[in-house]
Amino acid sequence: xxxxxxxxxxxxxxxxxxxxxxxxxxxxxxxxxxxxxxxxxxxxxxxxxxxxxxxxxxxxxxxxxxxxxxxxxxxxxxxxxxxxxxxxxxxxxxxxxxxxxxxxxxxxxxxxxxxxxxxxxxxxxxxxxxxxxxxxxxxxxxxxxxxxxxxxxxxxxxxxxxxxxxxxxxxxxxxxxxxxxxxxxxxxxxxxxxxxxxxxxxxxxxxxxxxxxxxxxxxxxxxxxxxxxxxxxxxxxxxxxxxxxxxxxxxxxxxxxxxxxxxxxxxxxxxxxxxxxxxxxxxxxxxxxxxxxxxxxxxxxxxxxxxxxxxxxxxxxxxxxxxxxxxxxxxxxxxxxxxxxxxxxxxxxxxxxxxxxxxxxxxxxxxxxxxxxxxxxxxxxxxxxxxxxxxxxxxxxxxxxxxxxxxxxxxxxxxxxxxxxxxxxxxxxxxxxxxxxxxxxxxxxxxxxxxxxxxxxxxxxxxxxxxxxxxxxxxxxxxxxxxxxxxxxxxxxxxxxxxxxxxxxxxxxxxxxxxxxxxxxxxxxxxxxxxxx
Numbered sequence: 001x002x003x004x005x006x007x008x009x010x011x012x013x014x015x016x017x018x019x020x021x022x023x024x025x026x027x028x029x030x031x032x033x034x035x036x037x038x039x040x041x042x043x044x045x046x047x048x049x050x051x052x053x054x055x056x057x058x059x060x061x062x063x064x065x066x067x068x069x070x071x072x073x074x075x076x077x078x079x080x081x082x083x084x085x086x087x088x089x090x091x092x093x094x095x096x097x098x099x100x101x102x103x104x105x106x107x108x109x110x111x112x113x114x115x116x117x118x119x120x121x122x123x124x125x126x127x128x129x130x131x132x133x134x135x136x137x138x139x140x141x142x143x144x145x146x147x148x149x150x151x152x153x154x155x156x157x158x159x160x161x162x163x164x165x166x167x168x169x170x171x172x173x174x175x176x177x178x179x180x181x182x183x184x185x186x187x188x189x190x191x192x193x194x195x196x197x198x199x200x201x202x203x204x205x206x207x208x209x210x211x212x213x214x215x216x217x218x219x220x221x222x223x224x225x226x227x228x229x230x231x232x233x234x235x236x237x238x239x240x241x242x243x244x245x246x247x248x249x250x251x252x253x254x255x256x257x258x259x260x261x262x263x264x265x266x267x268x269x270x271x272x273x274x275x276x277x278x279x280x281x282x283x284x285x286x287x288x289x290x291x292x293x294x295x296x297x298x299x300x301x302x303x304x305x306x307x308x309x310x311x312x313x314x315x316x317x318x319x320x321x322x323x324x325x326x327x328x329x330x331x332x333x334x335x336x337x338x339x340x341x342x343x344x345x346x347x348x349x350x351x352x353x354x355x356x357x358x359x360x361x362x363x364x365x366x367x368x369x370x371x372x373x374x375x376x377x378x379x380x381x382x383x384x385x386x387x388x389x390x391x392x393x394x395x396x397x398x399x400x401x402x403x404x405x406x407x408x409x410x411x412x413x414x415x416x417x418x419x420x421x422x423x424x425x426x427x428x429x430x431x432x433x434x435x436x437x438x439x440x441x442x443x444x445x446x447x448x449x450x451x452x453x454x455x456x457x458x459x460x461x462x463x464x465x466x467x468x469x470x471x472x473x474x475x476x477x478x479x480x481x482x483x484x485x486x487x488x489x490x491x492x493x494x495x496x497x498x499x500x501x502x503x504x505x506x507x508x509x510x511x512x513x514x515x516x517x518x519x520x521x522x523x524x525x526x527x528x529x530x531x532x533x
Contacts, residue, residue: 034225034513034528035225035530035531035532036222036225036227036530037531038226038227038228038531039226039230040228040229040230040250040512040529040531041251042063042229042230042231042232042250042251042252043231043240043243043249044063044210044231044232044252045233045234045235045237045240045256045378046060046233046378047233048061049408049411050190050191051064051065051191051192051193051210052065052069052174052189053065053066053170054126054172054184055130055131055185055190055450056131056411057130058451058452059254059281060407062281063231064231065169066168066524066525067199067212067229067526068193068194068199068200068212069172069173069174069193070085070173070195070196070525071084071085071169071171071173072085072100072171074167074168077279077518079519081164081166084103084168085102085103085173085196086100086103086151086166087101087103089101095155095159096154096155096157097153097155100152101149101150102119104149105219106219107196108175108194109195109215110178110194112175114175114196115148116145116149116151118174118176119151120143120151121174122171122172123137123140123153123171124143125174126172128184129184129450131450131451132170132452133171134439134447135435135438135439135444135445136162136171137165138471139158139162139471139472140153140155140159141155141156158474159434160472160473160474161435161471165432167280167520168520168525169280169524170435173196174189175189175194191204196219197525198214198215198218198224198526198527199213199226199525200212200215207233209232209233210231211228211229212229213228214227220527224526225528226526226529226531232249237256237379237380241265244256244271244507245268249509250509250531251508251509252506252507252508253507254378254379254504254522255381255502255505256379257507259320262320262322265507269510270509271508271509272508272510273505273507274508275503275504276516276521277506277516277520277521277522278521279431279520280430280521281520281521281523282333283429283430283436283501284328284329284426284427284498284500284501285385285425285426286329286425286496286498286499287422287423287499288422288423288456288496289421289422290420290421290422290455290457291456291495292418292457293421295360295369295371296371296422299493301354302494302497303344303351303354303494304352304354305351305393305497306344308346308351308396309346309497310346310392311327311346311499312346313388314385314388314499318388319381319502319503323500323502325499326498326499326500326501327497328340328491329427329429329440329487329496329498330437332501335476336433337487338483338487338488340487343491343492348395352397355368355396355398360397362397366397367398367399368396368397368398369397369398370399370400371393371398371399371400371401371421372400372402372403372421372422373386373401373402373403373423374410374413374421374422374423375423375425376407376410377404377405377407377410381502382424382425383402385424385499386424387402389424415452415453416448418457427440427452431519433470434471439452440454440496441454441458441460441467441486442463442468443460443461443463443464446458456495458490458495460490460493463489463493466483466485466486466489470483506521510532511531511532512532513529513531513532514529
């Protein structure tokens with residue numbers, strides 16, 4: 001998945017590899033020419049809190065954003081970059097300057113010209129308001145725009161991962177003339193976007209559907225074969241299975257149906273199952289503690305909770321085998337993964353002893369204390385994981401209440417109000433730990449109101465040092481060691497408990513072609529997608 005280069009020659013070799021920026025990936029498509037026309041019924045659940053992944057990177061937002069709002073680059077399954085709004089690019093031998101040559105003749109959907117000013121403004125905005133932008137662009141000190149079609153990023157230190165950060169699903173380029181002088185969190189463009197992409201926003205009927213029409217002026221002719229995309233918002237998981245079986249739904253990702261239904265759907269000759277397209281989203285299901293809680297701030301309590309959880313049961317029964325057990329925040333497919341076993345293996349007897357020694361005695365009902373678990377309201381899996389935790393923690397005298405809410409309420413509770421005890425969620429590793437993992441443990445990512453950052457309030461100076469050094473270390477061997485040290489510390493400190501790596505699936509009607517041609521899968525712009533007659 002990632003480049004393996006000799007350590008001390010990393011930057012020079014990487015720059016040489018990327019200098020041309022030539023087109024890549026042949027479509028995964030059939031040899032037949034794509035057909036034009038038709039409406040794609042695309043299932044997304046839950047309803048996105050916003051339609052642009054500028055200030056919010058919730059999974060449903062990623063599913064819709066790139067259809068309208070594009071990035072500078074695209075990527076193939078080996079994470080090699082290709083052109084989108086940038087036609088070519090180069091990296092200086094010292095890794096301190098990234099030059100993007102931009103596409104001519106691109107128009108925003110309101111008719112304004114796309115220029116380098118939009119790129120400079122967007123990168124500065126992402127650095128300030130994007131959940132991962134503060135770390136992704138931490139070393140970008142200046143963005144030069146010598147002309148309307150050249151943008152130059154100047155860095156204070158090398159960022160060995162940065163060239164992989166310019167997809168639409170990670171670094172959307174937004175219109176400066178729409179956002180400038182406004183609050184980016186409340187700008188109307190977030191809910192009625194203007195972009196450069198193959199589809200134009202039409203309307204959003206809350207609780208029902210989002211409609212996009214083909215952009216007749218799209219720069220990448222003849223692509224954008226579909227006439228229309230209807231994003232269907234179907235909150236009931238069994239109803240989504242029925243929609244695929246009856247043909248009223250054509251495409252859905254991030255395991256859009258109950259895992260128990262997949263075996264049945266596989267037998268339907270009209271339907272297909274795809275497991276690619278999650279290379280950017282691959283991540284870890286986790287239990288995140290609010291370290292401000294009177295009980296959870298005690299290390300022995302967190303250790304006891306960790307030892308009361310059997311990860312194998314979660315993988316086999318909750319995920320039906322579509323998950324693998326792990327305790328690290330970095331997935332095994334990554335070269336930076338540390339395979340050291342968890343210091344807190346499943347052991348209910350030891351868990352009870354830890355709580356006894358901490359002075360947390362049981363009352364007459366056998367309860368030591370009560371906590372609330374907030375499962376992320378995306379699919380039924382976090383809810384089922386929370387139910388398992390309730391059963392497991394009852395065995396060590398911790399009573400659990402499960403609180404359910406819609407996605408905006410969850411995001412506000414966990415990331416703005418920090419009014420939670422334990423959150424069950426999943427976090428993507430993305431293309432590099434500096435981007436996907438650092439945000440969860442770096443003390444500078446304790447950012448009120450910014451979703452999917454350090455909600456636990458975890459702060460460890462040694463962890464900060466390791467993460468900050470890894471972010472600028474060009475020697476791959478040293479970088480591996482820095483990330484391994486980091487993993488060992490956080491697995492011991494337990495600001496969260498990493499449970500399993502989920503294997504996501506896409507369900508599709510076989511008349512839908514070229515829906516998964518890149519590592520961002522259904523988060524891509526769908527310019528390649530077409531329907532069989």
